[in-house]
Amino acid sequence: MVMADTESCSSRAVGFAPSQRRKQREKIEVYNEVLCRLRDLNIEESTFPAFEDELWAHFSRLPTRYALDVNVERAEDVLMHKRLLSKAREPAGRPAIQVRLVQLRSAMDGSQVESVHMKFAGKADAQCSDYPNKKRVHPPPAFGTSSDLEFVHNAKRVVKDMEVMFSAKPIHYRLMHEITISTNDKPKLLAQLTSLLSELGLNIREAHAFSTTDGYSLDVFVVDGWALEDTEQLRNVLVKEISKVEKLSSVRSHAINHVRELEKTGNKLNSSHVNMPGSGNDVWEIDTSLLKYESKLASCSHGDLYKGTFYGQDVAIKVLRMEHLNENLRREFTQEVNIMRKIQHKNVVQFFGACTTPPNLCIVTEFMSGGSIYDLLHKQKSGFKLPLLLKLAIDVSEGMSYLHQNGIMHRDLKAANLLMDENGVVKIADFGVARVQAQPGVMTAETGTYRWMAPEVIEHKPYDHKADVFSFGVVLWEMLTGKLPYENLTPLQAAVGVVQKGLRPVIPQHTRPKFVELLERCWQQDPSLRPEFSEITNLLEDLASR
Structure with a gap:
């Protein structure tokens, strides 16, 4: 499907260092x-x-998975996605x-290549045409699967001349939207959309x-x-209903922000005074039968x-074992869901939903x-x-600032x-012990991990968001050295040293003075x-620009 022997249509460099990842090359x-096909089709826009x-910016702003999944034989669909965005x-x-009819190909015969899509479709019903040997009048779906590729490769192995094979065996097509x-x-956008489609x-x-x-x-x-x-x-029904969902989300967002403002000023809010629309769990509750492990x-x-x-998207699924479930774990689980469903930032792991x-x-x-x-640090055994x-x-700091x-x-x-995506962007994860801070200095519970823990948290003193700054200083040191903080001490010994002796990780010699100053201020x-x-x-950012 991708170009191998042909000359590139673009002036973009296609040489790669050995260390570059295969997916980026693909x-x-x-x-x-896609660029070549658009020009071959004499699409006027492609000559500008x-x-x-602009086309490269389109691919760059989307995950690599988009390029690997899209049907390049339908280059016009990439242009359609670009326009919609x-x-x-x-x-x-x-x-x-955009709503359109698409044709999905069924098996060539009962013994050869299985239908790519019939595994989703089941038996044809009155709304879906199922007919053999009819010339394609509607496009295929914009995205193929590995099964699509297998279909083509298997077909090529059976016979070189595809048209001879197609005329010899009936091809069934199925129409869907x-x-x-x-x-x-x-x-929660994906959960909202899937719920809406189901309701329709x-x-x-x-x-x-x-x-x-x-x-x-x-989507x-x-x-x-x-x-x-x-x-x-x-299409008209979808525009109307999705607009309603977006308005509801906007109202919910304003309501949440209003509550946060009241919390920041120390005001109490009687829950009977505000009824936040959609504040229940129906929007983000996931049917576990839709998850594939x-x-x-x-x-x-x-x-x-x-x-x-x-729904075809790669996800991480964190499952609690019921045999070990106690009140503390249940509380952490509930807290993590309650926090993650309210936040979205490019440097915070995205929440899709939960089963409660x-x-x-x-x-x-x-x-x-x-x-x-x-x-990553421990694989390379260095900072x-x-x-x-x-x-x-900077990624971590921006996420924490948010x-x-x-x-x-x-x-x-x-x-x-701290987790990294396919593009090298770092995102903050694991909100099991995170908390919403209503007022400064009201938390006293010891939580976190001793080697990264601020002294006031270790001592069970009141603490606020600055405890995270201390931990961030230790993370900076981790990334600088590639070592475990206080690796020669037990976690408890490290905690005692931090509180009673002002113990801090040893900063390597020749570290830039401004970076040393930042570390020391953080802890x-x-x-x-x-x-x-x-x-x-x-x-x-100032250090990075020097």
């Missing part, structure tokens, strides 16, 4: 093939001087929706969900259950972490293919070079809870002397 190959850069930038253009939606990205009587046969780097969504659904001749009516990533005494898929009905307690988030900063360290630290601005303390900040004994994350971000 992304550029897909970009080049700035088009190459552009339209979604304008408030008047949201939601940007493909719905493409672009709007502002937000927490649509059966989702395929789903592909993408988030852009600048805060927009591109594609292949559905049946709607009269084939009423495509325009379906692929592999176990990690285990601990009270649960397991899996890689899986949800025993015995299937789980939390579903985006899958971070790059693993944790801790794992990061300063330019990379500063880039990663959390603190929204009154949330993480309380367990360490390299193991000041007096919390009031530690900087805010907004200031930390500015200091890191």
